[in-house]
Amino acid sequence: AQSVSQHNHHVILxxxxxxxxxxxxxxxxxxxxxxxxxxxxxxxxxxxxxFSGDPLVKGIKGFEAEFIKSKFSFNLRKxxxxxxxxxxxxxxxxxxxxxxxxxxxxxxxxxxLP
Amino acid sequence: xxxxxxxxxxxxxxxGKDVELRCDPISGHTALYWYRQSLGxxxxxxxxxxxxxxxxxxxxxxxxxxxxxxxxxxxxxxIQRTQQEDSAVYLCxxxxxxxxxxxxxxxGPGTRLTVT
Numbered sequence: 001a002q003s004v005s006q007h008n009h010h011v012i013l014x015x016x017x018x019x020x021x022x023x024x025x026x027x028x029x030x031x032x033x034x035x036x037x038x039x040x041x042x043x044x045x046x047x048x049x050x051f052s053g054d055p056l057v058k059g060i061k062g063f064e065a066e067f068i069k070s071k072f073s074f075n076l077r078k079x080x081x082x083x084x085x086x087x088x089x090x091x092x093x094x095x096x097x098x099x100x101x102x103x104x105x106x107x108x109x110x111x112x113l114p
Numbered sequence: 115x116x117x118x119x120x121x122x123x124x125x126x127x128x129x130g131k132d133v134e135l136r137c138d139p140i141s142g143h144t145a146l147y148w149y150r151q152s153l154g155x156x157x158x159x160x161x162x163x164x165x166x167x168x169x170x171x172x173x174x175x176x177x178x179x180x181x182x183x184x185x186x187x188x189x190x191x192x193i194q195r196t197q198q199e200d201s202a203v204y205l206c207x208x209x210x211x212x213x214x215x216x217x218x219x220x221x222g223p224g225t226r227l228t229v230t
Contacts, residue, residue, distance in 0.1 A: 009154070032217060043117070044205065044221040090156065099145055099209055099217045100170055106156035 002027035004093050006105035013081055014113045021076040021108050023065075023091035030096035033074040035065055036104075039087045047089070050074065051096075061085070083114045116140070118222035120206050126228045127196055135191040135225045139208030146183055147219065148191050150175075151203040160204075163189065164211065196229045203227070 007022045025031065035047040048059025055067040065076045074091060088109050094102040119138045127133050139146050148160040159173040163183040174180070178196075183189040193200055203226050207219040 006156075034218075036219075036221075043223055044207075044219075046218045049218065094217065097217075099211055100162050100164060102147075102217075102219070103159070104149075104157040106154065 002031070002093055002095070002101070002103050004091050004103050004105035006089075006091055006108050008108045009106070010109045010111070012111045012113065015083055016080050019076070019078040019081045019085070019110070021089055021091075021110070023074045023076065023105060025072050025074065025091075025093040025103075027072075027093060027095065032094045032096055032098075033065075033067060034092040034094075034102075035059065035063070035074075035076050036090045036092060037087050038090070038107075039084075044090070047076070081110075081112050083112045086110060086112045118206055118208055118220050120204075120222040120225050122225060123223060124226045124228075126230060129198060129229055130195055132192065132194045133196055133227065135193075135204050135227070137189045137191070137206030137208075137222060139187065139189070139206070140210075140220055141187075143208035143210050143220070144186070145209045145211055146189050147207045147209075148181060148189070149205040149207065151205055151224065157205065160191070193227075196227075198229045201227055201229045 003026045005024045033050040037047045038044045050057045050067045058064045088107045090107045091105040121136045144165045146163040149157040161181045162170040178194045181191045203224040205224045206222045209219045
């Protein structure tokens with residue numbers, strides 16, 4: 001069975017700092033990868049996803065993530081964070097083209113200081 | 115169009131009582147998921163429905179938990195004889211499976227359950 005590990009549980013940054021949130025997964029086959037975000041008081045929503053092709057994926061609000069197959073990683077990055085990026089971020093993985101086996105990580109709480 | 119809706123938004127119940135949580139998925143979405151979100155525990159998968167197929171109940175934590183999906187649309191999650199450890203936010207999500215599907219899940223606002 002697949003699993004997802006988010007190493008950073010709580011991250012505090014100042015505005016304009018660069019961000020990298022780690023996500024590692026374990027699964028032997030081809031995968032689909034996702035990052036979801038939950039802003040305070042709002043629903044979980046998709047930030048970006050990787051299915052195939054270019055391993056560098058760009059999402060909304062200036063976020064990007066790089067799939068490194070050899071490292072089983074899908075880290076989320078943003079070069080310059082804003083106070084509005086304060087939220088909880090979840091990495092998720094599923095076997096390729098399977099929507100019934102999506103596993104989420106425990107989440108990373110990001111707090112941006114103004 | 116309307117997103118995923120859940121009711122009630124908050125539920126406080128006494129230990130030992132039964133509760134029902136409701137989810138209305140996005141119209142046309144064939145897949146429906148229930149998750150439990152506890153502080154520091156991420157999203158715990160509970161159950162998955164896909165069309166008229168038998169649901170995947172592998173995530174239900176005990177036989178006190180059950181779920182139905184009527185007519186391929188609305189779903190109800192029932193927790194019998196609630197315990198304090200059942201306190202959490204229960205999230206529902208739906209998605210569309212098709213040739214062009216991105217498998218993106220659309221989440222509802224959740225139901226915050228507190229068992230006293």
